[in-house]
Amino acid sequence: MSTVGPITLEPLDVDERGVRLHAWVTHPRSAFWMMQDATPAEVVADYRLVAEHPHHDAWLGRVDGEPAFLAETYDPVLAPEVGLAGLPELRPGDLGMHVLVAPPDPGTDPRPGFTRAVFAAVMAHCFRDPAVRRVVVEPDVRNERIATLNREAGFVVVRVVDLPGKQAALSFCTRADWEAAR
Known part of the structure:
Protein backbone atom coordinates (compact mmCIF):
# COMPACT_ATOMS: atom_id res chain seq x y z
CA MET A 1 0.00 0.00 0.00
CA SER A 2 1.17 3.51 -0.81
CA THR A 3 2.59 5.72 1.94
CA VAL A 4 2.09 8.88 -0.10
CA GLY A 5 0.21 11.81 1.40
CA PRO A 6 -1.90 14.47 -0.32
CA ILE A 7 -0.88 15.39 -3.86
CA THR A 8 -1.67 18.78 -5.39
CA LEU A 9 -0.84 20.59 -8.62
CA GLU A 10 -0.51 24.35 -9.04
CA PRO A 11 0.68 26.56 -11.87
CA LEU A 12 4.47 26.64 -11.92
CA ASP A 13 5.94 29.96 -10.74
CA VAL A 14 9.11 29.94 -12.83
CA ASP A 15 10.73 32.85 -11.01
CA GLU A 16 10.15 31.29 -7.59
CA ARG A 17 11.04 27.70 -8.57
CA GLY A 18 13.69 28.18 -11.28
CA VAL A 19 16.66 26.98 -9.21
CA ARG A 20 14.82 23.87 -8.01
CA LEU A 21 13.49 23.20 -11.49
CA HIS A 22 17.02 23.42 -12.91
CA ALA A 23 18.23 20.85 -10.37
CA TRP A 24 15.39 18.51 -11.33
CA VAL A 25 15.67 18.69 -15.13
CA THR A 26 19.48 18.45 -15.20
CA HIS A 27 19.73 15.56 -12.74
CA PRO A 28 21.19 12.36 -14.27
CA ARG A 29 17.87 10.54 -13.65
CA SER A 30 16.18 13.16 -15.85
CA ALA A 31 18.23 12.42 -18.98
CA PHE A 32 15.12 11.85 -21.09
CA TRP A 33 14.03 15.43 -20.32
CA MET A 34 16.90 16.43 -22.67
CA MET A 35 18.09 19.40 -20.59
CA GLN A 36 21.22 17.89 -19.05
CA ASP A 37 23.52 20.74 -20.10
CA ALA A 38 21.05 23.60 -19.60
CA THR A 39 22.05 26.50 -17.40
CA PRO A 40 19.65 27.83 -14.77
CA ALA A 41 18.96 30.84 -17.02
CA GLU A 42 18.15 28.56 -19.97
CA VAL A 43 15.74 26.47 -17.88
CA VAL A 44 13.98 29.60 -16.62
CA ALA A 45 13.80 31.01 -20.16
CA ASP A 46 12.34 27.75 -21.52
CA TYR A 47 9.69 27.63 -18.81
CA ARG A 48 8.85 31.31 -19.25
CA LEU A 49 8.02 30.42 -22.86
CA VAL A 50 5.75 27.65 -21.59
CA ALA A 51 4.09 30.07 -19.15
CA GLU A 52 3.46 32.57 -21.95
CA HIS A 53 2.13 29.95 -24.38
CA PRO A 54 -1.68 29.86 -24.57
CA HIS A 55 -1.78 26.09 -25.19
CA HIS A 56 1.06 24.74 -23.03
CA ASP A 57 1.11 24.80 -19.21
CA ALA A 58 3.61 23.78 -16.54
CA TRP A 59 2.49 22.60 -13.11
CA LEU A 60 4.38 22.25 -9.86
CA GLY A 61 3.31 19.12 -8.04
CA ARG A 62 3.44 18.85 -4.30
CA VAL A 63 3.30 15.77 -2.11
CA ASP A 64 2.56 16.39 1.55
CA GLY A 65 2.88 20.11 0.73
CA GLU A 66 6.46 19.79 -0.53
CA PRO A 67 7.53 20.36 -4.17
CA ALA A 68 7.99 16.89 -5.63
CA PHE A 69 7.29 16.84 -9.36
CA LEU A 70 6.82 18.79 -12.55
CA ALA A 71 3.98 18.20 -14.98
CA GLU A 72 3.19 19.79 -18.30
CA THR A 73 -0.04 19.74 -20.25
CA TYR A 74 -0.40 20.94 -23.81
CA ASP A 75 -2.66 20.91 -26.82
CA PRO A 76 -0.77 18.60 -29.19
CA VAL A 77 -2.09 20.43 -32.25
CA LEU A 78 -1.57 23.99 -30.99
CA VAL A 101 9.27 13.17 -10.60
CA ALA A 102 11.95 15.04 -8.69
CA PRO A 103 15.04 13.04 -7.85
CA PRO A 104 15.04 11.91 -4.22
CA ASP A 105 16.96 13.92 -1.68
CA PRO A 106 20.33 12.31 -0.88
CA GLY A 107 20.13 9.95 2.06
CA THR A 108 16.35 9.47 1.90
CA ASP A 109 14.67 6.13 1.46
CA PRO A 110 12.35 5.56 -1.50
CA ARG A 111 8.66 5.82 -0.66
CA PRO A 112 6.72 2.79 -1.90
CA GLY A 113 4.14 3.80 -4.50
CA PHE A 114 5.38 7.39 -4.74
CA THR A 115 5.90 7.61 -8.52
CA ARG A 116 2.70 5.70 -9.29
CA ALA A 117 0.70 7.97 -6.98
CA VAL A 118 2.17 11.06 -8.66
CA PHE A 119 1.42 9.63 -12.11
CA ALA A 120 -2.18 8.87 -11.09
CA ALA A 121 -2.61 12.41 -9.75
CA VAL A 122 -1.34 13.90 -13.01
CA MET A 123 -3.70 11.69 -15.03
CA ALA A 124 -6.61 12.73 -12.79
CA HIS A 125 -5.59 16.35 -13.35
CA CYS A 126 -5.62 15.81 -17.13
CA PHE A 127 -9.04 14.14 -17.12
CA ARG A 128 -10.54 16.69 -14.73
CA ASP A 129 -11.58 18.66 -17.82
CA PRO A 130 -14.59 16.82 -19.33
CA ALA A 131 -13.54 17.98 -22.82
CA VAL A 132 -10.40 15.81 -22.58
CA ARG A 133 -11.08 12.50 -24.27
CA ARG A 134 -7.53 11.15 -24.51
CA VAL A 135 -4.17 11.91 -22.94
CA VAL A 136 -1.25 11.85 -25.37
CA VAL A 137 2.37 11.10 -24.46
CA GLU A 138 5.51 10.81 -26.59
CA PRO A 139 8.26 9.34 -24.42
CA ASP A 140 11.64 8.35 -25.77
CA VAL A 141 11.43 4.70 -26.82
CA ARG A 142 14.47 3.95 -24.62
CA ASN A 143 12.70 5.13 -21.46
CA GLU A 144 11.58 1.78 -20.09
CA ARG A 145 10.49 3.13 -16.71
CA ILE A 146 7.95 5.55 -18.16
CA ALA A 147 6.83 2.91 -20.69
CA THR A 148 5.89 0.67 -17.77
CA LEU A 149 3.99 3.46 -15.99
CA ASN A 150 2.22 4.39 -19.21
CA ARG A 151 1.13 0.79 -19.83
CA GLU A 152 -0.12 0.44 -16.25
CA ALA A 153 -2.16 3.64 -16.65
CA GLY A 154 -3.86 2.35 -19.82
CA PHE A 155 -1.76 3.98 -22.54
CA VAL A 156 -1.51 2.21 -25.88
CA VAL A 157 1.48 2.80 -28.16
CA VAL A 158 0.23 3.66 -31.64
CA ARG A 159 3.58 4.00 -33.40
CA VAL A 160 7.10 5.34 -33.16
CA VAL A 161 7.56 8.90 -34.44
CA ASP A 162 10.72 10.91 -34.99
CA LEU A 163 10.75 14.04 -32.83
CA PRO A 164 13.55 16.51 -32.18
CA GLY A 165 16.23 14.62 -30.25
CA LYS A 166 14.41 11.31 -29.92
CA GLN A 167 12.38 8.49 -31.35
CA ALA A 168 9.12 8.66 -29.45
CA ALA A 169 6.47 6.09 -28.64
CA LEU A 170 3.33 8.01 -29.60
CA SER A 171 0.78 6.74 -27.09
CA PHE A 172 -2.81 7.49 -26.18
CA CYS A 173 -4.92 6.77 -23.11
CA THR A 174 -8.67 7.16 -23.32
CA ARG A 175 -10.70 8.06 -20.28
CA ALA A 176 -12.22 4.55 -20.35
CA ASP A 177 -8.82 2.86 -20.56
CA TRP A 178 -7.55 4.95 -17.64
CA GLU A 179 -10.61 4.13 -15.54
CA ALA A 180 -10.22 0.42 -16.34
CA ALA A 181 -6.52 0.51 -15.38
CA ARG A 182 -7.24 2.15 -12.04
Missing part, protein backbone atom coordinates in the same frame (compact mmCIF):
# COMPACT_ATOMS: atom_id res chain seq x y z
CA ALA A 79 1.79 23.54 -29.21
CA PRO A 80 4.07 22.95 -32.21
CA GLU A 81 7.23 23.08 -30.07
CA VAL A 82 6.41 19.57 -28.85
CA GLY A 83 6.51 18.24 -32.42
CA LEU A 84 3.19 16.42 -32.68
CA ALA A 85 1.23 18.98 -34.71
CA GLY A 86 0.12 17.53 -38.02
CA LEU A 87 0.12 13.88 -36.97
CA PRO A 88 -2.93 12.11 -38.39
CA GLU A 89 -3.65 10.26 -35.13
CA LEU A 90 -4.51 13.46 -33.24
CA ARG A 91 -8.17 14.21 -32.56
CA PRO A 92 -10.22 16.92 -30.88
CA GLY A 93 -10.21 16.29 -27.14
CA ASP A 94 -6.56 15.18 -27.01
CA LEU A 95 -4.36 16.62 -24.25
CA GLY A 96 -0.60 16.10 -24.20
CA MET A 97 1.16 15.40 -20.92
CA HIS A 98 4.70 15.22 -19.54
CA VAL A 99 5.65 14.31 -15.97
CA LEU A 100 8.98 14.45 -14.15
Whole structure:
Protein backbone atom coordinates (compact mmCIF):
# COMPACT_ATOMS: atom_id res chain seq x y z
CA MET A 1 0.00 0.00 0.00
CA SER A 2 1.17 3.51 -0.81
CA THR A 3 2.59 5.72 1.94
CA VAL A 4 2.09 8.88 -0.10
CA GLY A 5 0.21 11.81 1.40
CA PRO A 6 -1.90 14.47 -0.32
CA ILE A 7 -0.88 15.39 -3.86
CA THR A 8 -1.67 18.78 -5.39
CA LEU A 9 -0.84 20.59 -8.62
CA GLU A 10 -0.51 24.35 -9.04
CA PRO A 11 0.68 26.56 -11.87
CA LEU A 12 4.47 26.64 -11.92
CA ASP A 13 5.94 29.96 -10.74
CA VAL A 14 9.11 29.94 -12.83
CA ASP A 15 10.73 32.85 -11.01
CA GLU A 16 10.15 31.29 -7.59
CA ARG A 17 11.04 27.70 -8.57
CA GLY A 18 13.69 28.18 -11.28
CA VAL A 19 16.66 26.98 -9.21
CA ARG A 20 14.82 23.87 -8.01
CA LEU A 21 13.49 23.20 -11.49
CA HIS A 22 17.02 23.42 -12.91
CA ALA A 23 18.23 20.85 -10.37
CA TRP A 24 15.39 18.51 -11.33
CA VAL A 25 15.67 18.69 -15.13
CA THR A 26 19.48 18.45 -15.20
CA HIS A 27 19.73 15.56 -12.74
CA PRO A 28 21.19 12.36 -14.27
CA ARG A 29 17.87 10.54 -13.65
CA SER A 30 16.18 13.16 -15.85
CA ALA A 31 18.23 12.42 -18.98
CA PHE A 32 15.12 11.85 -21.09
CA TRP A 33 14.03 15.43 -20.32
CA MET A 34 16.90 16.43 -22.67
CA MET A 35 18.09 19.40 -20.59
CA GLN A 36 21.22 17.89 -19.05
CA ASP A 37 23.52 20.74 -20.10
CA ALA A 38 21.05 23.60 -19.60
CA THR A 39 22.05 26.50 -17.40
CA PRO A 40 19.65 27.83 -14.77
CA ALA A 41 18.96 30.84 -17.02
CA GLU A 42 18.15 28.56 -19.97
CA VAL A 43 15.74 26.47 -17.88
CA VAL A 44 13.98 29.60 -16.62
CA ALA A 45 13.80 31.01 -20.16
CA ASP A 46 12.34 27.75 -21.52
CA TYR A 47 9.69 27.63 -18.81
CA ARG A 48 8.85 31.31 -19.25
CA LEU A 49 8.02 30.42 -22.86
CA VAL A 50 5.75 27.65 -21.59
CA ALA A 51 4.09 30.07 -19.15
CA GLU A 52 3.46 32.57 -21.95
CA HIS A 53 2.13 29.95 -24.38
CA PRO A 54 -1.68 29.86 -24.57
CA HIS A 55 -1.78 26.09 -25.19
CA HIS A 56 1.06 24.74 -23.03
CA ASP A 57 1.11 24.80 -19.21
CA ALA A 58 3.61 23.78 -16.54
CA TRP A 59 2.49 22.60 -13.11
CA LEU A 60 4.38 22.25 -9.86
CA GLY A 61 3.31 19.12 -8.04
CA ARG A 62 3.44 18.85 -4.30
CA VAL A 63 3.30 15.77 -2.11
CA ASP A 64 2.56 16.39 1.55
CA GLY A 65 2.88 20.11 0.73
CA GLU A 66 6.46 19.79 -0.53
CA PRO A 67 7.53 20.36 -4.17
CA ALA A 68 7.99 16.89 -5.63
CA PHE A 69 7.29 16.84 -9.36
CA LEU A 70 6.82 18.79 -12.55
CA ALA A 71 3.98 18.20 -14.98
CA GLU A 72 3.19 19.79 -18.30
CA THR A 73 -0.04 19.74 -20.25
CA TYR A 74 -0.40 20.94 -23.81
CA ASP A 75 -2.66 20.91 -26.82
CA PRO A 76 -0.77 18.60 -29.19
CA VAL A 77 -2.09 20.43 -32.25
CA LEU A 78 -1.57 23.99 -30.99
CA ALA A 79 1.79 23.54 -29.21
CA PRO A 80 4.07 22.95 -32.21
CA GLU A 81 7.23 23.08 -30.07
CA VAL A 82 6.41 19.57 -28.85
CA GLY A 83 6.51 18.24 -32.42
CA LEU A 84 3.19 16.42 -32.68
CA ALA A 85 1.23 18.98 -34.71
CA GLY A 86 0.12 17.53 -38.02
CA LEU A 87 0.12 13.88 -36.97
CA PRO A 88 -2.93 12.11 -38.39
CA GLU A 89 -3.65 10.26 -35.13
CA LEU A 90 -4.51 13.46 -33.24
CA ARG A 91 -8.17 14.21 -32.56
CA PRO A 92 -10.22 16.92 -30.88
CA GLY A 93 -10.21 16.29 -27.14
CA ASP A 94 -6.56 15.18 -27.01
CA LEU A 95 -4.36 16.62 -24.25
CA GLY A 96 -0.60 16.10 -24.20
CA MET A 97 1.16 15.40 -20.92
CA HIS A 98 4.70 15.22 -19.54
CA VAL A 99 5.65 14.31 -15.97
CA LEU A 100 8.98 14.45 -14.15
CA VAL A 101 9.27 13.17 -10.60
CA ALA A 102 11.95 15.04 -8.69
CA PRO A 103 15.04 13.04 -7.85
CA PRO A 104 15.04 11.91 -4.22
CA ASP A 105 16.96 13.92 -1.68
CA PRO A 106 20.33 12.31 -0.88
CA GLY A 107 20.13 9.95 2.06
CA THR A 108 16.35 9.47 1.90
CA ASP A 109 14.67 6.13 1.46
CA PRO A 110 12.35 5.56 -1.50
CA ARG A 111 8.66 5.82 -0.66
CA PRO A 112 6.72 2.79 -1.90
CA GLY A 113 4.14 3.80 -4.50
CA PHE A 114 5.38 7.39 -4.74
CA THR A 115 5.90 7.61 -8.52
CA ARG A 116 2.70 5.70 -9.29
CA ALA A 117 0.70 7.97 -6.98
CA VAL A 118 2.17 11.06 -8.66
CA PHE A 119 1.42 9.63 -12.11
CA ALA A 120 -2.18 8.87 -11.09
CA ALA A 121 -2.61 12.41 -9.75
CA VAL A 122 -1.34 13.90 -13.01
CA MET A 123 -3.70 11.69 -15.03
CA ALA A 124 -6.61 12.73 -12.79
CA HIS A 125 -5.59 16.35 -13.35
CA CYS A 126 -5.62 15.81 -17.13
CA PHE A 127 -9.04 14.14 -17.12
CA ARG A 128 -10.54 16.69 -14.73
CA ASP A 129 -11.58 18.66 -17.82
CA PRO A 130 -14.59 16.82 -19.33
CA ALA A 131 -13.54 17.98 -22.82
CA VAL A 132 -10.40 15.81 -22.58
CA ARG A 133 -11.08 12.50 -24.27
CA ARG A 134 -7.53 11.15 -24.51
CA VAL A 135 -4.17 11.91 -22.94
CA VAL A 136 -1.25 11.85 -25.37
CA VAL A 137 2.37 11.10 -24.46
CA GLU A 138 5.51 10.81 -26.59
CA PRO A 139 8.26 9.34 -24.42
CA ASP A 140 11.64 8.35 -25.77
CA VAL A 141 11.43 4.70 -26.82
CA ARG A 142 14.47 3.95 -24.62
CA ASN A 143 12.70 5.13 -21.46
CA GLU A 144 11.58 1.78 -20.09
CA ARG A 145 10.49 3.13 -16.71
CA ILE A 146 7.95 5.55 -18.16
CA ALA A 147 6.83 2.91 -20.69
CA THR A 148 5.89 0.67 -17.77
CA LEU A 149 3.99 3.46 -15.99
CA ASN A 150 2.22 4.39 -19.21
CA ARG A 151 1.13 0.79 -19.83
CA GLU A 152 -0.12 0.44 -16.25
CA ALA A 153 -2.16 3.64 -16.65
CA GLY A 154 -3.86 2.35 -19.82
CA PHE A 155 -1.76 3.98 -22.54
CA VAL A 156 -1.51 2.21 -25.88
CA VAL A 157 1.48 2.80 -28.16
CA VAL A 158 0.23 3.66 -31.64
CA ARG A 159 3.58 4.00 -33.40
CA VAL A 160 7.10 5.34 -33.16
CA VAL A 161 7.56 8.90 -34.44
CA ASP A 162 10.72 10.91 -34.99
CA LEU A 163 10.75 14.04 -32.83
CA PRO A 164 13.55 16.51 -32.18
CA GLY A 165 16.23 14.62 -30.25
CA LYS A 166 14.41 11.31 -29.92
CA GLN A 167 12.38 8.49 -31.35
CA ALA A 168 9.12 8.66 -29.45
CA ALA A 169 6.47 6.09 -28.64
CA LEU A 170 3.33 8.01 -29.60
CA SER A 171 0.78 6.74 -27.09
CA PHE A 172 -2.81 7.49 -26.18
CA CYS A 173 -4.92 6.77 -23.11
CA THR A 174 -8.67 7.16 -23.32
CA ARG A 175 -10.70 8.06 -20.28
CA ALA A 176 -12.22 4.55 -20.35
CA ASP A 177 -8.82 2.86 -20.56
CA TRP A 178 -7.55 4.95 -17.64
CA GLU A 179 -10.61 4.13 -15.54
CA ALA A 180 -10.22 0.42 -16.34
CA ALA A 181 -6.52 0.51 -15.38
CA ARG A 182 -7.24 2.15 -12.04
